[in-house]
Amino acid sequence: MIISVLNTKGGVGKSTISLNLAVLRAMSGRDVLLIDGDRQATTMQAIAQRTMLGALPAISVANYTDGPLLRGQVQQAKNKYEDIVIDAGGRDSTALRAALMISDVLLIPFQPRSFDVWGVGDMAELVKEASCMRDGLRAFAVLSGADPRGSDNAAAAEAVAELECIQYLDTPIGRRKSLADAAGSGLSVVEWKPRDLKAVTEITSLYNAAFESS
Template sequence: MSIVAVLNTKGGVGKTTTALNLAVGRALQGRNVLAVDADRQGSLLAALSNRGEREPCIAVAQYVEGQALRQQVLRAAALYDDIVIDAGGRDNTALRAALLLADKVIIPFLPRSFDIWSLDDMSALLVEARAIKHVDAYALLTMSDARGTDNEAAGQAVPDDMQLLPTTVGRRKAFADAGGAGLSVLELPAHRDSKAMAETQALLAAIFN
């Protein structure tokens, strides 16, 4: 059983898209998955609600206060193979609770200065969390550029207390198109965007293998 939290104190970095593709991707692999939306905006809850009766079925719940998040996730842990938590956009009780609940923390960030700076905020929160328990933290470069040196420069700026994942996620329309319907890009027809599908498979392998 694993609990993966997708976190960042900065919004707009692809947290919900990442969480959705991880949750659905694991369900497609035959795992019993609970997706937890810990953001008041409720984007993950809304997206997965749009799946309707589509298989695989993804259980989803929303807890935006840290105490409720912690209590409910701990209760659910025995019922699911994997729990994926989407939290953040700001430093709040839900983000801090998710940080302590997770076996692995995924921190999406863009190859832009403001986003790279936000990793320092997460680094400070990791220091506090690690005073309580061991936390594995991984930085994930999202909406990466197809060319140029920004991706490499961003990767070099990742703080030493988190690992840079070996795979990146590009800025691809397929992610937005799929996410709006509560789908992973893995559920789209293969001709839609094979690169997006390959990136998602690589991300699943990097995190869960």
């Protein structure tokens, strides 16, 4: 299965979520390739930290920022890996466009703020365009950096639920330091000590929803 974590907006948690999904998938015994489609290559750097720590399972990672190259490499990798997780975007890049064409499932992380909700609207346009050219694309928006309280999460979810072509996935990820700290060492929050049970529960719910959705 090919899952892409995309948003034309940066800083929304794409790399953090991609890393966590890839590690959880690998922990379940699957052969996973994590693709970093971003020039900043933060996911590559995170996995380099993981490798330095000697954390297991080791995660295969590659950096393809050019859309056609990414597409070609994924076509080949599909024969070798059971699952591929692609982290792309931060802007409207060719890597993001390629991911839209080749993925089974898209996850679009967004924060519960107006600018972010508008960003999901922008993604909905891209998903719509891609859906004209291919079948079977399933796109889900997921709250990332959700507030601990207040009404903004619900308001953002409601606004996104009205969009065409994108479903709201009700497995929000809260703003949690453990997630950021773990990712900085190339670890999923499931591997992080001290254990943050709330973060583990949230990521596990997102993981289950994402991989069961296809």
